[in-house]
Amino acid sequence: MKILGLESSCDETAASVVEIDETNGSIKPLSNVISSQIKLHAKWGGVVPNLAAREHLKNILPVIESGLAEAGVSKDEIDLIAVTHGPGLIPALLVGTNTAKTLSLAWEKPLLGIHHIEGHIYANFINKKDADIKFPALCLVVSGGHTQLVLMKKHLTYEIIGETQDDAVGEAFDKVARILGLGYPGGPAVASAAATCEFQSFDFDVHFPRPMLKKTNFDFSFSGLKTAVLYFVKKNPKEIKNKKFIAEVAYEFQQAAVEVLVTKTIRAAKKYSPKTILLAGGVSANTELQTQLTQAIEDNLSKTNFSFPEIAYQLDNATMIATAAYFRHKALTNKKSLLSTWKNLQTKANLELPKK
Numbered sequence: 097m098k099i100l101g102l103e104s105s106c107d108e109t110a111a112s113v114v115e116i117d118e119t120n121g122s123i124k125p126l127s128n129v130i131s132s133q134i135k136l137h138a139k140w141g142g143v144v145p146n147l148a149a150r151e152h153l154k155n156i157l158p159v160i161e162s163g164l165a166e167a168g169v170s171k172d173e174i175d176l177i178a179v180t181h182g183p184g185l186i187p188a189l190l191v192g193t194n195t196a197k198t199l200s201l202a203w204e205k206p207l208l209g210i211h212h213i214e215g216h217i218y219a220n221f222i223n224k225k226d227a228d229i230k231f232p233a234l235c236l237v238v239s240g241g242h243t244q245l246v247l248m249k250k251h252l253t254y255e256i257i258g259e260t261q262d263d264a265v266g267e268a269f270d271k272v273a274r275i276l277g278l279g280y281p282g283g284p285a286v287a288s289a290a291a292t293c294e295f296q297s298f299d300f301d302v303h304f305p306r307p308m309l310k311k312t313n314f315d316f317s318f319s320g321l322k323t324a325v326l327y328f329v330k331k332n333p334k335e336i337k338n339k340k341f342i343a344e345v346a347y348e349f350q351q352a353a354v355e356v357l358v359t360k361t362i363r364a365a366k367k368y369s370p371k372t373i374l375l376a377g378g379v380s381a382n383t384e385l386q387t388q389l390t391q392a393i394e395d396n397l398s399k400t401n402f403s404f405p406e407i408a409y410q411l412d413n414a415t416m417i418a419t420a421a422y423f424r425h426k427a428l429t430n431k432k433s434l435l436s437t438w439k440n441l442q443t444k445a446n447l448e449l450p451k452k
Contacts, residue, residue, distance in 0.1 A: 098126070098169060099176045099425075100199075101418025102160070104192030105184025105212045106240075107133040107143045109155040111163030112414035113174070114222075116422050121226030123422065125415045126167035128408060131155040138280045142270065149187035156195050163414070171203050176434070178421030181209035182447025183241065189443040197438035206434030208421045209441045212412075213237055213449055214254075216376040217246070218423065219405035219416035229403060230371035236361045238385070239377030240266035243357075245314045245364050246449070248374075251423050254449050257364060258314025265353055266379045268318035272325050272349050276342050286346045287382055292339070293347035300335070300344050302328060304352045306359075314364045316356060325349050354385050358392050365397055373397075375404035378411050 097118055103110040109131040115124045133151050137143045164170065179196035182189060193209070200207035217235050221228075231251070237244040243265045245258040263271070266283060273282030278289055304324045307317040325345060335341035365373055373393060379385065386404055393402045409415055425431065 097175045097422070098167075098173055099178055099418040099421050100160070100163070100174045101414035101416075101421065102156075102177070102179040102192045102196050103212075103215070103412055103414040103417050104152045104156065104188050105180045105182070106188060106412060107137055107148050107151075108412040109133075109152050109159050110412065110414035111160045112418050113163055113167035113169055114415055114418035114422070123221055123224060123419050125222060126169065127163045128413055128415045129159050129163045129166060130413055131159050134281060141274050141280050143185065145185040145187045148185060149191055152188055152191035156191055160195070160199075171199075171205075174203070174205055176208065176421060176425055177203075177205050178208045178210050178417050179441075180212045180215065180417055181441060182211065182444035184212055184445065186443060186445050189445070193441055193443050197441055200435075200438040204435070206425075206431065207437040207441060208424055208434060209437070210417045210420050210424065211447055211449055213239070213242055213244075213377070214252075215416040215420045216378075216380075217248075217374060218420035219376060219409040219413075220374045220403045221423075222406065222409050222415055222419050229374070230401060232368065232370045233372040233374050234361070234365050234368060234370040235374040235376055236357060236389070237377045238265050238357065238375070238379035240264060240270065242377060243316050243318070245361065247368055247370070252427055252450070254451060256449065257368070258316065258360060260316040260318060262317050262319035263322060265316070265318050265357065266377070268322045268353065269379070271322050272346070275322075275326050275329055276345060277336065278342070278346070283379060283382060286350060287384065289343050289346035290350045290384070293343040294340070299340055300332070302344050302348045304328070304348050306352050306356050309356050309359055314360050316360065318353065321349065321352055350382075350384055354382070354388050357385060358389050361389065362392050362396050365393075365400060370400060372401045372403060375402075380404050381407065381410040
């Protein structure tokens with residue numbers, strides 16, 4: 097089975113062809129083409145929705161053509177089209193969904209709309225067999241728009257047991273990067289600055305709160321942490337050009353955020369006893385989070401498996417959308433109905449993660 101995946105929820109125009117071996121459930125990407133808009137939005141310090149939509153409109157067809165060419169397949173060999181239909185920026189989403197609907201009609205191919213976060217979760221299955229990840233699974237979703245702990249008892253079933261009450265952790269990284277003048281995107285910029293910190297000898301008395309760390313629930317809050325960074329920088333205006341100051345602030349902010357994420361995840365895992373812990377979303381690319389969560393699982397949950405996506409699939413991509421679509425398609429009883437999906441597939445900026 098070959099699936100064409102499309103992704104345009106934010107500032108990445110992406111297309112991918114994934115091949116599924118339905119005898120053992122192995123998932124093999126044949127292509128993974130991404131057109132990034134980072135340079136376009138960098139001067140604004142964040143994504144401008146209408147500018148993003150224009151770039152998607154310009155790039156979507158060339159990206160699809162490249163995805164098919166890289167995979168070495170024609171449109172006639174595609175068995176299913178999958179597209180992100182939410183959540184995300186409506187102007188950006190509309191480009192992807194309308195393109196997918198047009199191709200579905202013109203090529204006479206079935207079409208599935210996929211939740212963006214579901215795609216990130218299923219990025220953990222890329223280049224693996226279905227049986228490689230054991231359920232129940234606890235997934236830490238960390239991105240620019242989401243911070244959630246999601247319990248999966250089986251495929252496609254989601255129970256959100258904790259989530260941010262304000263800013264997502266990725267959003268906090270972006271805002272802290274802006275405060276420190278580190279540029280966009282904020283996650284890699286803050287991580288890079290933090291990596292230069294000579295933490296054996298701090299020059300500045302910098303310590304930030306660990307929001308909701310001692311709360312017994314599994315919710316998060318990062319707005320106050322971001323504000324603490326802002327106030328600390330304002331108290332030291334002469335140091336904003338000091339690289340050591342920037343490095344120490346970035347390091348302490350990252351440590352605070354990671355400590356909360358790791359502690360809450362381990363606490364939830366001890367309660368729900370998952371066989372697997374999954375890390376998903378754009379912030380899954382943060383190596384400090386990967387390292388500390390790996391160590392915490394080894395120290396506290398030695399019998400629990402841990403998985404995070406390969407580096408090529410940690411940020412927004414279409415391979416994860418095609419992968420999630422395989423599991424959605426497999427679970428359907430009326431697959432013929434997908435031939436008419438193009439008529440009523442809708443986009444939604446705040447689309448909720450499906451419960452089943």
